[in-house]
Amino acid sequence: MARLQLKNVNKRWGSFVGVDNFDLDIADQEFLVLLGPSGCGKTTTMRMIAGLEEVSEGEIWLGDRMVNNLEPKDRDISMVFQSYGLYPNLTVYENIRFPLRVRLVPKEQHDEMVMRAARMVELEDFLDRRPAELSGGQRQRVALGRAIVRKPTVFLMDEPLSNLDAKLRVSTRAQIKNLQSKLKTTTVYVTHDQIEAMTLADRVVVMNKGRIQQVGTPTEIYDTPANVFVASFIGSPAMNLVQGRLEKGVFQGQGIRVIGLRADKSGNVTLGFRAEDAEIVKTDGNISAPIYSIELLGEASMVTWRLGGALVSVRANKGFRAEIEDVVQADIPADACHLFDTETGERL
Amino acid sequence: MPHKVFLSFLWPSLIVMILFIALPIVSVVYQSLHVEHEQIMIVGETCGPFGCTEEVSVDAEAMGKLREEKPAGRFNGLGTYFNESHLATDEIAEIFATSADFREFRNRVMNLPFYNALIFTVSYTLIVTPLVMLVGFIIAIVVNMVPRLFKGPVIFFSLLPMIVTPLIGSLVLFWMIDSRGVIGASLQVLFADPTLSLKASPTLTWVTLFTYGVWHSAPFAFVVFYAGLQTVPQDTMESAMVDGANRWERIRFVTIPHLMPLAIFVALMQLMDNFRVFEPIIGFAASASASSLSYLIFNDLRISNTPLFGSAAATSMLTIFGIIILLLPVLRQNWREFNRKS
Amino acid sequence: MSNPAEKRPLPLKALAISIVLIWIIIAAFPFLWTMWGSFKVEGDFFSRSDWMNAVTGPLTQEKHGSTFTMEGYEGAWIEREFYRAVINTAIVTVSVVAVSLTLGTLGGYALARSGYKYSFWLLMMALVFRAMPGVTLISGYMLPFFELNIWGYLPTAIIVLVAMNQPFTLWMLHSFFKSIPRDLDEAALVDGCSRFQAFRLAIIPVMWPGVITTGLFSFLTAYNDFAVTSMLLSEQNLTMIPQINSFLGSSQEEGKVMYAVAAVVSSIVPLFVFIMIFQRRLVSGLTAGAVKG
Structure with missing residues (x-):
């Protein structure tokens, strides 16, 4: 159990910057999720914590130890890999026992520890099988079992659910959340799936191109995205973003006009709002344009316009019907709008 | 992986490669700049019943001592490179000045050992390589058509000419093309010429060696192309059919483009392998009418008691130079790709 | 269907x-x-x-x-003592395969897991050595070996064969180890292994297919070699192929060509068996270079 600190950590390969000045303090027992698209540096950051990648600059502290120069085996961590990294020649039991064996834990404790871990991940019935004889979900649980068989200071999980099918992902997600709260171990979890991030995290770190974009609780990240990137990355469907001009509290873009916004800023801005915050109206809408498409989702309909270069979607109730090219209007409440500087992408 | 750990895994291989690859190359360079000692002559008197005569002989003792002091011989600079058994610049100039026409020029150049070997090596490489690819491709296409049942045995027998080392493979053929062997005798009947011998004329010897080369290497091209045929994208094939391509057009526009990268690989391997042609010349006892760069080196070194180290080393250097020229486009392309990736 | x-x-x-x-x-x-x-x-x-x-x-x-x-x-076998050459060949091939695979698996693993771009230079080296006729290097060996008095012995030929083939061996094993997911040995590292332990416990149990394929090619190099063995071995240490070549000179004159024919067949038969057993692996090994190249 320990707090984990990354102090201005950098990773460079030649002139390529993998992780740029990552600075974060992770509290004891916290469940931290690193979220971002592929190539954003999240996995590299985790691998540096694990010691699988050298740190180019900066310091990593685990509890009160600076671990930069420690081998992975000396860092007292455990990790779940994306493709699990199970030893194909060993049985499930042997796989889970492996860390105990190489760490020279006294033999007589092995059985009890392995059985406890196996029980927690519900694998008691499969202990004699080899990984090749298991389903994807079972393999994933073996990897989890191997991680929790000892009490490491930190759990690292690298996209552990990405190889599972959608249904299994939901149940395993719940299981991971449950395990973490029982074991009370600091956890760093890497994913590109924003729903996993939202459901699991105490705090989410959104990364892009090697930089931290925003750190916050899932609610903060969803409600007040710090910049255009976070706004477009979080939420499904992604936040609508339209470019235009803000003048005296009035936003004017192609086919869209919103009034009652903050009056202290003006200039080229990007207006953002979520599809579910707007509604279809008959008259006086902020948007009034021929629609580009209409999709029936079952519980609702999604109406889409093409405004300037951007596609803008609004959720309509499920009875709503219109033909493509019909002019439809939508109302966007001013308090549901987010404003970003078009130049920098930062939130205003 | 930190450098220290990396080295701790790699050092055994590194040491072996430095000792037995890097140093020998240095040694080749060094030796190529030296040449055997001049004979030290000694004048002795042999006295017989009819008085004494002066006799000049090699001073074995002094030579031995000299060899021990300087085993590589005396320094000769680039002399060996330009002497008559290598680049032969003087001879070429002379031949160029005195030859009446191109024919004579060519014939006289062909009599110079290095050029003879170079020309054979280059023609062997340039003729055998495309033939190998063509034959291999045809075999791959037809084997792909026959029922699955045959494929295992076909591949088994196809591998034989390639796996058996060239010396043995060429010996086996050599015995068969002997005028008393099955192929030689059949050819005599076929051409109704009882004196026909593939060994007699230089041209026929060259043809025999080229044929052997194709026989030896075609299996490699076949195996690679055959593996490639198994991965021809079925979607593209089917869409070509839907688009109305006939059998030949499907080969031309789907199969061949798919095999292109493999063809480049085969061509590269074949260029390299054929450039060092050597053992067939021994197996076919063809050294009288054909010789290759490798064979020249081998021959210099084989001279018992006094191997011509300097001469062999110079030919080696020239050969390495030739290979670098041959590989330059490939190396350059790899270098570009490497730079693009990193 | x-x-x-x-x-x-x-x-x-x-x-x-x-x-x-x-x-x-x-x-x-x-x-x-x-x-x-x-x-x-x-x-x-x-x-x-x-x-x-x-x-x-x-x-x-x-x-x-x-x-x-x-x-x-x-x-061939009794009168001309071809069995000696067979024994020598057995010694040479077994040693070459064992040594080059031992060195090669260690080196190939390191190259596959190193983040640095050594592999490019390795590929270039493997390419150049694939292209270089063995004889060119041999002219570099002979004189130093005479001077050091190590010419003519089996171990000398073995180590030379290993060295000349090592760039290729390393390259093949390196691309094979690359196909083993990194997760496997990294899991071992995190679980508490040193690099060597991870190699021993996590990699060695799963590396055999690639090692066997590479071994086949080492075997063929050693078994089929003529240039190195004929130049670097003394008369009584000759392996099969150069021995057959030296038969040719003598037997042709004495009307004993059949000795050479018998010796040639003796050297081919093991290859027959070899192809029969390893056909699939050979084919996959031959094409592996093309796919990963």
């Missing part, structure tokens, strides 16, 4: 089958012929009157009372 793409008119099929048959004959006939003929006397194998004699063996019948004779084999 009839796929229209695989439907072919009958004449085309017939043509394909006949080309395949012709190829099989071209590829295999010389070997089968020589094997058969090695049990005949010279007068039959090299018959002046009729090549059919090599099949039926009338002179063999006349001389030995049977159409088959072991004369050539007896002459």
Whole structure:
């Protein structure tokens, strides 16, 4: 159990910057999720914590130890890999026992520890099988079992659910959340799936191109995205973003006009709002344009316009019907709008 | 992986490669700049019943001592490179000045050992390589058509000419093309010429060696192309059919483009392998009418008691130079790709 | 399950089958012929009157009372002590395979897991050495080996063969280790292994397919080598291939070509067995270079 600190950590390969000045303090027992698209540096950051990648600059502290120069085996961590990294020649039991064996834990404790871990991940019935004889979900649980068989200071999980099918992902997600709260171990979890991030995290770190974009609780990240990137990355469907001009509290873009916004800023801005915050109206809408498409989702309909270069979607109730090219209007409440500087992408 | 750990895994291989690859190359360079000692002559008197005569002989003792002091011989600079058994610049100039026409020029150049070997090596490489690819491709296409049942045995027998080392493979053929062997005798009947011998004329010897080369290497091209045929994208094939391509057009526009990268690989391997042609010349006892760069080196070194180290080393250097020229486009392309990736 | 793409008119099929048959004959006939003929006397194998004699063996019948004779084999193996060459070949091939794989797996693993771009230089080296005739290096070996007094011995030839083949071995093993997911040994590292332990406990148990494939090629290099072994081994240490070559000179004159034929067949038979056992791996190894190249 320990707090984990990354102090201005950098990773460079030649002139390529993998992780740029990552600075974060992770509290004891916290469940931290690193979220971002592929190539954003999240996995590299985790691998540096694990010691699988050298740190180019900066310091990593685990509890009160600076671990930069420690081998992975000396860092007292455990990790779940994306493709699990199970030893194909060993049985499930042997796989889970492996860390105990190489760490020279006294033999007589092995059985009890392995059985406890196996029980927690519900694998008691499969202990004699080899990984090749298991389903994807079972393999994933073996990897989890191997991680929790000892009490490491930190759990690292690298996209552990990405190889599972959608249904299994939901149940395993719940299981991971449950395990973490029982074991009370600091956890760093890497994913590109924003729903996993939202459901699991105490705090989410959104990364892009090697930089931290925003750190916050899932609610903060969803409600007040710090910049255009976070706004477009979080939420499904992604936040609508339209470019235009803000003048005296009035936003004017192609086919869209919103009034009652903050009056202290003006200039080229990007207006953002979520599809579910707007509604279809008959008259006086902020948007009034021929629609580009209409999709029936079952519980609702999604109406889409093409405004300037951007596609803008609004959720309509499920009875709503219109033909493509019909002019439809939508109302966007001013308090549901987010404003970003078009130049920098930062939130205003 | 930190450098220290990396080295701790790699050092055994590194040491072996430095000792037995890097140093020998240095040694080749060094030796190529030296040449055997001049004979030290000694004048002795042999006295017989009819008085004494002066006799000049090699001073074995002094030579031995000299060899021990300087085993590589005396320094000769680039002399060996330009002497008559290598680049032969003087001879070429002379031949160029005195030859009446191109024919004579060519014939006289062909009599110079290095050029003879170079020309054979280059023609062997340039003729055998495309033939190998063509034959291999045809075999791959037809084997792909026959029922699955045959494929295992076909591949088994196809591998034989390639796996058996060239010396043995060429010996086996050599015995068969002997005028008393099955192929030689059949050819005599076929051409109704009882004196026909593939060994007699230089041209026929060259043809025999080229044929052997194709026989030896075609299996490699076949195996690679055959593996490639198994991965021809079925979607593209089917869409070509839907688009109305006939059998030949499907080969031309789907199969061949798919095999292109493999063809480049085969061509590269074949260029390299054929450039060092050597053992067939021994197996076919063809050294009288054909010789290759490798064979020249081998021959210099084989001279018992006094191997011509300097001469062999110079030919080696020239050969390495030739290979670098041959590989330059490939190396350059790899270098570009490497730079693009990193 | 009839796929229209695989439907072919009958004449085309017939043509394909006949080309395949012709190829099989071209590829295999010389070997089968020589094997058969090695049990005949010279007068039959090299018959002046009729090549059919090599099949039926009338002179063999006349001389030995049977159409088959072991004369050539007896002459080669016993009289000329070919068994020595066989033993030497066994020593050389086994050692070369063992040494180059031991060094190669360690080195290849390190190259596959190193983040730095050594692999490019390795590829270039493997390429250049693949292209360089073995003889060019041999001229560099001879003189130093004479001076150091290590010329002529089996260990010398073994280490030279290992070295000359090492860039290729490393390259093949390196691309094979790359295909083993990193997760496996990294999991071992996190679980508490040092690099060597991770290699031993996590990688060695799963690396055998690639090591065997690479080993096949090391075996072939050592078994088939002529240049190195003929130049670097003394007369009594010669392996099979150079030994056969030295038979040629002497036996041709003495009218004992059949000794050489028997020796040649003796050296081919193990390869027959070898291909039979490892056909699949050989093919996959040959094409691996093309795919990953």
